[in-house]
Amino acid sequence: MLLHFYKMNGAGNDFIVIDNRDLSIALDEDTIAALCDRHHGIGADGLLAVEPAEKGADYKFRYYNADGGEADMCGNGARCFGFFTAHLSEEEEIPTSVSFETIAGTLTAELIGDDVRIAMSDPKDLELKVPIRIENFHDDLHFVNTGVAHVVSFVEDLENLDVVSHGRALREHDYFAPAGTNANFVKLLAPDHIAIRTYERGVEDETLACGTGMVACALIHNLLTGAESPVKVDVEGGDTLSIGFEKTGDTSFTNVTLTGPADFVYEGEIEI
Numbered sequence: 075m076l077l078h079f080y081k082m083n084g085a086g087n088d089f090i091v092i093d094n095r096d097l098s099i100a101l102d103e104d105t106i107a108a109l110c111d112r113h114h115g116i117g118a119d120g121l122l123a124v125e126p127a128e129k130g131a132d133y134k135f136r137y138y139n140a141d142g143g144e145a146d147m148c149g150n151g152a153r154c155f156g157f158f159t160a161h162l163s164e165e166e167e168i169p170t171s172v173s174f175e176t177i178a179g180t181l182t183a184e185l186i187g188d189d190v191r192i193a194m195s196d197p198k199d200l201e202l203k204v205p206i207r208i209e210n211f212h213d214d215l216h217f218v219n220t221g222v223a224h225v226v227s228f229v230e231d232l233e234n235l236d237v238v239s240h241g242r243a244l245r246e247h248d249y250f251a252p253a254g255t256n257a258n259f260v261k262l263l264a265p266d267h268i269a270i271r272t273y274e275r276g277v278e279d280e281t282l283a284c285g286t287g288m289v290a291c292a293l294i295h296n297l298l299t300g301a302e303s304p305v306k307v308d309v310e311g312g313d314t315l316s317i318g319f320e321k322t323g324d325t326s327f328t329n330v331t332l333t334g335p336a337d338f339v340y341e342g343e344i345e346i
Contacts, residue, residue, distance in 0.1 A: 077109075077346050079116065081339040082158060084150035084190075086282030086311020088339070090121045091158050095133075097125060103142030105346055110140040116344060119274070119281050120148060122155050124162070131173040131180050133159050139276025147178040147221030149285015149332045153190040156183020157336040178221040191333040194289055195221050200325045202297060208243040215244070216294045220330070223255040223275075224290035228298070232261035232269060237280045241273020258287045260294075265301055268292070269308040282311035285332050292317035293327055304333075 077099065080091040090109055092099060101109075101121075109115045123136040135155050137148045152174075159172045160183070171184045179195040200218040204225065216226045225244050229235055241257035244250070257273040270291050272284040292305035296319070304318040315334035319327045 075346060076343045078341070078343050079109075080158065080341045081116065081118070082122075082154040082337060083339055084154045084283065084285065084336045085309050085313040085315060085334050087148075087150035087284060088118050089151055089154050090116050090118045091154065092121070092123050093162070094123045094125050094136075099123070101346075103138075105142070106138045107140065107142035109344070109346070110142075119277050120145075120151060122151050122158075124155070124159055127175055129175055129180065131175045133172065133174040135174040135176045135181070137176070139274075141276050141278065143276055144177075145222060145276060147176050147195070147286060149192060149194065149221065149287075149289060150283055150334075150336075151285070152176070152181055152192045153183065153285065153332065153334060153336040156190050156192060157185065159183075160185055176221070186333065188335060189333050190336045191331050192285070194286075194330040194332055196326075196328050196330065197289070197293055199223075200293075200297075202294075202325075204249065206247060206249045208240060208247065211240050211243075217255070218290045218293060220286040220289040220293070222286050223250065223253065224287050225250075225255050225257045226260060226291050226294040227258070228260045228262065230261070232259055232271060235259055235271065237271045237273055241280065242278070245273060245275050245278075256284065256287055258284070258291050260291045262295075262299075263308070265299065266304070267306040267308070268295055271310055280310070283309040283313065283315075285315075288315055289317055289330060289332055293319060293330070296321065297325060
């Protein structure tokens, strides 16, 4: 059969998007992994599927990593999803906001000029100075779940860091078993400005951007330095995004937002 698809990217994090509102498309893990393969398929960090909502939102968000496994949430994917679904509207004017159900909770996307702002779920399971170490890495490690699990570490030499080997060691560490974790490495640029590099679970490699990872890094940055909202985050894809938040306790936050670009790349059909 021919699969109609769209290609999008958010800050360099790229996605295959399919409109499955009629639930006529059923893709297994192997097929999704093949579609995301950069040599033999379309190529992407993950696949987004638009499905009908079940609990009163506008749409249902399904996200699959490049290995074909379904994930709870993807921040950059959610921004692309919000932009895409806003353009599905049959209204004369494109809506400025859409809501959608994810495994991590119901989210809202706002279209603000060329950017999309996602109201994220409140973070949980925050832990400063996680009591583990990995080989040849000595900086402190911190943890927070911002819809998916993230380890965060501030480093001096971000440019020359072996993100893949250190990221893989953290992703596979027994402390985070059985699901594993994403790993983020951060450099301080200014009190309200950081740069990050991320190793993503499911992609099993460094990616050019990770939305939930940006949020994790910004919140840990606040806890360690008192940095105020919003925090600017530079990603390997070349974009700078903005993380907003309200601190409600010593280690708790609410009204967390992620703002940045979401772009159509092309649409096409592929035989599956």
